Amino acid sequence: MHLPLALVVTLATSTLAIPAPTPVPTPDSSSPRAALRGSARNVYLTTCTTRSLSADSTSSSAILYNSGDTSSSNPSDVGTVLSESAIQWAGYTRRVPLGSGIFESKIDKGAETLEKSQIAGSAKLRREQFVCFRDGVSTFRFAGGVLGAETTVCTAEFWCASIAV
Known part of the structure; x- marks a missing residue:
């Protein structure tokens, strides 16, 4: 059976729509990140590994939360970078399609070596502006596929918070 590429991408992305609870660390109140934890929108720039019966793969996704509560197990949207494998976020301008528009990140070169919660880019x-921080530890787990036989685990490389608090 042959499916158009757009449909395959849609189907692949939709498997990420059934998340399980996500542990999100509580930011230190002295960090710049703590000041933005009540942001209207939060986007996690992630590297994901999908394990299924047929094959394993890696990809990169932007996971959007429209409310300040990112401890919810239901993100507002997930956009996947169209690439053969995972990409580097640091040192590049990346554009990821989300339902509410194109999310464009500009993570500084070398930002992957920063300590957690250090400012990494924008x-x-x-028109909504975000400030981005190094993360490296927050994880997201999604189940999908036939009978839940496919599991995707995403690790947030960077976290971006809306400055429209």
Whole structure:
């Protein structure tokens, strides 16, 4: 059976729509990240590994939360970078399609070596501005596929918070 590429991408992305609870660390109140934890929108720039019966793969995704509560197990949207494998976020401008527009991140070169919660770059979603921080530890787990036989685990490389608090 042959499916158009757009449909395959849609189906692949939709498997990420059934998340399980996500542990999110509580930021230290002295960090710059703590000041933005109540942001209207939060986007996690992730590297994901999908394990299924047929094959394993890696990809990169932007996971959007429209409310300040990122401890929810239901993100507002997940956009996947169209690439053969995972990409580097640091040192590049990346554009990821989300339902509410194109999310464009500009993570500084070398930012992958920063300590957790250090400012790593900026981003925007249409006209809304974001500030991005190094993460490296937050994880997201999604189940999908036939009978839940496919599991995707994403690790947040960077976290971006809207400055429209």
